[in-house]
Amino acid sequence: MSSDSDCRSVTCQASPNIALIKYWGKRNEELILPDNDSLSITLDTNDMHSYTTVSTSSSMTCDTFYFDGVQQTKLASRMQKVLNEIRRRTKDGKIKFVEIRSHNTFPASSGLASSASAYASLAIALTNLFNLDDAQSTAAYLARIGSGSAVRSIYGGFVRWSSEGECLSSCVFPAEHWSEFRIVILIFNSSKKAVSSTDAMQRTRQTSTLFQARLSTINEKMTQLIEAIKNKDFNAFAKIVMMDSSQFHAVCMDTYPPVIYLNEQSKHLIHLVHAYNQMDGDQTTKVAYTFDAGPNPFCFIRQEHVDEFLRLLKYFYPTVNADADKQVSSDADEKFSSITLPVTPNVLERIVLTKIGSGPKIIS
Numbered sequence: 303m304s305s306d307s308d309c310r311s312v313t314c315q316a317s318p319n320i321a322l323i324k325y326w327g328k329r330n331e332e333l334i335l336p337d338n339d340s341l342s343i344t345l346d347t348n349d350m351h352s353y354t355t356v357s358t359s360s361s362m363t364c365d366t367f368y369f370d371g372v373q374q375t376k377l378a379s380r381m382q383k384v385l386n387e388i389r390r391r392t393k394d395g396k397i398k399f400v401e402i403r404s405h406n407t408f409p410a411s412s413g414l415a416s417s418a419s420a421y422a423s424l425a426i427a428l429t430n431l432f433n434l435d436d437a438q439s440t441a442a443y444l445a446r447i448g449s450g451s452a453v454r455s456i457y458g459g460f461v462r463w464s465s466e467g468e469c470l471s472s473c474v475f476p477a478e479h480w481s482e483f484r485i486v487i488l489i490f491n492s493s494k495k496a497v498s499s500t501d502a503m504q505r506t507r508q509t510s511t512l513f514q515a516r517l518s519t520i521n522e523k524m525t526q527l528i529e530a531i532k533n534k535d536f537n538a539f540a541k542i543v544m545m546d547s548s549q550f551h552a553v554c555m556d557t558y559p560p561v562i563y564l565n566e567q568s569k570h571l572i573h574l575v576h577a578y579n580q581m582d583g584d585q586t587t588k589v590a591y592t593f594d595a596g597p598n599p600f601c602f603i604r605q606e607h608v609d610e611f612l613r614l615l616k617y618f619y620p621t622v623n624a625d626a627d628k629q630v631s632s633d634a635d636e637k638f639s640s641i642t643l644p645v646t647p648n649v650l651e652r653i654v655l656t657k658i659g660s661g662p663k664i665i666s
Contacts, residue, residue, distance in 0.1 A: 311357035312431040316423035316662040317345040318352075318408075318416060319454045320485065320600045322543045322592065323523055324550040325463060326516075327507050334450040336465045337507075338520040341474070341527060342454045343602075344461055345485065347663055349656035352419035354404045355666075356427040362399035369404050384424065384448045391440070392432045400428075408654070421448035422455035426662050442470045458661030460531055462524075477658040480534055484608055486589075486601040487654040488615070490567040499595045502554065502561040509558040516553050536604060540590030543602065544575075547592040554595075565597040567649050570618075575601070577641045578614055608655070614638055619650045 319342040327337035365385055367374045377385075385400065402424065406416050425444035434440045438456065445452035446469065453469075454461040459476040463469070497505075506513055523542055530538035554561040572591065579587050588607045591599045603611055617638045 309357060309359040310431060311355055311666070312427045313353065313355040313665040314423040314427040314430070314662055315347045315351045315353050315665055316419045316426060316455050317347045317350050317659050318419040319344045319451065319461060320592065321451065321454075321594060322460075322527060323520065323546050324594070325451055326550060326553065327503055327513065328450065331504075333469075334446050335469050336450060336463065338517050339465050339524050340451075340454070340463045341524060342451070342461050342463070343483075343485065344455055344458045344477075344659045344661060346656045346659035348659075349654055350408045350419070350487075352404060352406050352416065352423045353665075354402065354420065354423035354427050356424065356431050357401045357403075358399065358431060362401065365399050365402070367402045367404070371403075371405075380421075380448050381424070384421070384428070384444050387444060387447065388428050388432060388434075391434055400431075417449040418451040418455045421445045421452035422662060424448065425452065426456065426664070430664060439468075439470055443468075446470070456662065458659050460658075462528075474528060475531055477660045480531065480658065482605040483658055484603050484605055485654075485656050485658075486603060486608070486611065486615075487656065488571065488599050488601065488619075488650060489652040489654070490571075490599075490649055491565065491597050492651055495563065495596050497561050497563075502557065502595065505559075505561065506553060506557040510553050510556045512553045512556040516549055519549070536590075537585070537587045540587040540602065543590050543592050551593060563595050563597060564593060567646065568593060568597045568599060570643065570646060571599045574614070574618055574641070574643055577643060578611070578638075581638075581641065612653075612655075615650070615653065618643065618645050620645065620647045621650050 321340055321342045323339070323341045325336050325338065325340035329335050329337050365377055367377050367381065389398065404420055404424070406420065408416065422445045425441040425448065428444060429437050429441040442453050442456045445456055451463075453471045454463050456471055457473040459479065460474045461471050462474050463471045523546060527539065527542045530542065551564055554563060575589055575591050578589065589601050589603045589611055591601050593599055601611070
């Protein structure tokens with residue numbers, strides 16, 4: 303990094319967001335304009351985040367990018383697109399190049415929305431570094447052209463990404479609206495997925511006969527889900543979210559060649575959640591799941607049921623992995639033996655217990 307007196311830098315933390323109603327399909331590849339509205343939860347930066355520092359000075363002769371301390375030989379085309387847009391908008395013609403240093407506290411490219419947090423933190427850092435007008439909407443635009451779902455990580459709480467107008471995002475409900483809401487993330491596989499979301503979306507749009515049918519259901523589901531969140535109706539919330547997750551993966555399977563993100567462990571968790579919800583014989587749904595473009599489930603639950611659910615996980619996914627087990631303070635509960643599913647040891651790499659986040663933070 304340059305040590306010149308005109309060197310400036312900004313650091314931003316942004317967390318991934320988890321889609322409740324999925325975005326899948328772009329009607330404009332260049333501007334990343336989505337085919338449908340989507341709704342998400344932004345996670346707490348204390349538990350999962352991308353940490354991005356952007357620096358600039360007049361002596362820099364090219365753009366450079368470091369990920370986890372390692373200089374990358376080439377900037378990704380979408381990162382270059384974001385930087386080109388910054389240069390078009392900046393009022394300081396002397397500043398032409400930047401140095402970007404980025405780090406994730408969680409695995410990248412494994413269906414955990416790492417590109418969303420990475421491009422959101424980059425967009426906010428750039429917007430602040432160059433003091434651009436309309437900071438939040440500008441950051442949202444920059445994040446979107448970098449990675450579509452990153453537009454939702456610009457805000458905290460429950461966030462809607464509109465498919466109309468300027469296709470920007472907005473906070474529907476802040477994090478404190480549902481303060482007892484928790485998210486349990488199970489990382490079964492942190493490896494890079496075989497088919498990127500970008501490639502899979504294009505393939506789906508071209509070949510899936512279910513794709514248009516899915517689009518026709520989105521608006522009604524959005525209305526129902528927003529109402530469920532407004533009323534903190536977890537039963538209604540859970541049903542809509544789980545059904546949308548299943549529909550999304552059905553569309554992926556209907557793609558040719560099929561895109562298969564779920565693995566056997568994913569399916570086991572789906573069966574386990576439904577069995578657990580039915581275990582007490584009442585009508586109360588304790589936990590819901592969703593899967594993004596990867597095998598790792600995001601489980602939604604209220605605080606009152608967290609301890610029991612963690613014991614359930616310990617019973618069915620026993621492990622010698624201390625990192626996966628550290629969230630569970632008590633022993634597995636034998637009462638879960640009534641659930642007739644196989645116990646699968648040592649399949650969990652990590653458990654992350656988190657909550658709804660209030661949005662990105664400027665660190666310096």
